[in-house]
Amino acid sequence: MSGAKFLTDKTKSLSKGDGPRSLVATSLHSAANNLQVCWEIDEWSRWRQEASEIKRYVLSNLDILLGQFIDKLESKGVKVICAKDAEEANNEILAIIKRHNAKLAVKGKSMVSEEIELNHFLGERGITSYETDLGEFIVQLAGTRPSHIVTPALHLSAKEIGKLFEDKLGEHNSAGHEELTQIARRQLRSKFIESEIGFSGVNFGVAETGTLCICENEGNIGLSTSSPKVHIAMMGIEKLIPRLDDIPLFLNMLARMGTGQKLTTYTHLVNAPAEGTELYVVLVDNGRTRALGDVEFREILKCMRCGLCMNNCPVFRQVGGWAYGWIYPGPLGIVLTPELLGIETAWELPFACSLCGACGAICPAKIDLNHLILRQRRRAIEKNTHGRKLTETIMWKLFAIGASNKYIFKTMMFFVRMGIRFAPFLPFKFGKLKAWTDGRDLPKPKKFL
Ligand code: SF4
Known part of the structure; x- marks a missing residue:
């Protein structure tokens, strides 16, 4: 089934109701139309x-x-x-x-x-x-x-x-x-x-x-x-x-x-x-001249404002345009807004992304959106825009060491699997997390290679 056909079918299954439902149906419908008229051309x-x-x-x-x-x-x-x-x-x-x-x-x-x-x-x-x-x-x-x-x-x-x-x-x-x-x-x-x-x-x-x-x-x-x-x-x-x-x-x-x-x-x-x-x-x-001088991100200025990256973004379809805080929503906004307003102002945006890559794959100006989003995320972390605590920094540094060494990673995964297996009996089932854990079962851990 082609992507466009899939999206059309999915759209039909959603009634054009109020608010978020209308958002999902309309953006899926638009994405389907867009892709249909693009893929019918060989060039x-x-x-x-x-x-x-x-x-x-x-x-x-x-x-x-x-x-x-x-x-x-x-x-x-x-x-x-x-x-x-x-x-x-x-x-x-x-x-x-x-x-x-x-x-x-x-x-x-x-x-x-x-x-x-x-x-x-x-x-x-x-x-x-x-x-x-x-x-x-x-x-x-x-x-x-x-x-x-x-x-x-x-x-x-x-x-x-x-x-x-x-x-x-x-x-x-x-x-x-x-x-x-x-x-x-x-x-x-x-x-x-x-x-x-x-x-x-x-x-x-x-x-x-x-x-x-x-x-x-x-x-x-x-x-x-x-x-x-x-x-x-x-x-x-x-x-x-x-x-x-x-x-x-x-x-x-x-x-x-x-x-x-x-x-x-x-x-x-x-x-x-x-x-x-x-x-x-x-x-x-x-802010465009500043963005132009930013070699890592200047590609975003190739944008022709077609809006397709938004229609194609699973996060945008759920949260809508206003969630991005300024006038450019979706993947475009995640990259462009920090460039125009500064990453200190828009530091949250790069994290509003699942990194699925659907935007970059379709952008008509061939802007590598998914990698630019990842780089904005890195920039936000490097500048510590959200006031990360020292404990969090140490935790991620340790994780980075563990994740880049297969023996440490395997050991870490062993303890994670153990943790999940025994989680139902652990104290965090109670206390502050009780309401959350009561309604959810942790999946059984898969056997690790
Ligand atoms: S798909 Fe590309 S050209 Fe279109 S709005 Fe998004 S970034 Fe701009």
Whole structure:
């Protein structure tokens, strides 16, 4: 049975219920679709290799390509702003908005804007930014963060969304997908017309031509970037590709891995501001240059934000996106968040992994995620970020010695087997561990070789 077939069958067996059940079913379903459309192409491995090499080239020549990209943009009348961190990016955006005396904005989905918490920043200064992507619209209405980078409302069932629309918008309670979409569409229509500013992210910036490539399925980005007079595009500095000719490869891969489509419904290639409008590009660093200099981990900057490593991760499917504490969940977040925020802040993440390797095996940019996770784990241990006690350090050092010598290891295993055999009679069956041990039987130890 193929992996995709297995996942489809497994999905069918899960009813689309509430909360975690919906999360498991939806992410399994997405993973199955993604794999199906990838494995039907013979050149898939070659594509992965090419994409990986192109992105590696970009990272090795980022300064040159960024310079080329900025020159091209400026020669076409695009105003480019380079922001070293979230604060600078937000302040620059605010300055643009103030210059245009704007109070309302519409926004397409953008992970960089989540990273700098743009909506929150603007909201505190009296500027309303409406999310127009359906999933983002739902999570904004719920007052929560997205739980997935591609499908932000993955954790909610249609029933829960219907209830949310009833409570927050006064709409009648419905669980029909089409009806829910129509409600959101009706609510958002006027916002596109009223807003003076349109925000978007950028999927790929083409250095050769200064082109912004933006992919979407709902038409909301087309409206957000063309209806208001001012378009502000936010982009992480690593999102470059060298040539226009590279676009077909990346479009094919992003859509297949991201949503299981052959191509996204709309692809916008923005080259210059339309007549009578202004176009700003905000290039956000926010820790990326530091990550680039980190030779062990710079590969994570090859990521094209397809989200497949999340759908494919057994831990993500159980705990959901919020458990990862910041905006990048799953295997991507485990590696990227410590790079951008520092391992001291995100030290717990590398331990939220079973090291099954499913993410690295499927990543379209060929990022060796499982080994990067392991290295982040080692870094957390080396920096003792979680304040490990001396006794624990000694215990693990002794274990490392024992595990690397077969005679000591065999002796250790002998005592472990003895311990398990006699455990039911040992004192820890009582005392503090009673509640836990009462409900569980230890498995019989296997005979050791
Ligand atoms: S790490 Fe790989 S699989 Fe995960 S989102 Fe990035 S490109 Fe996709």
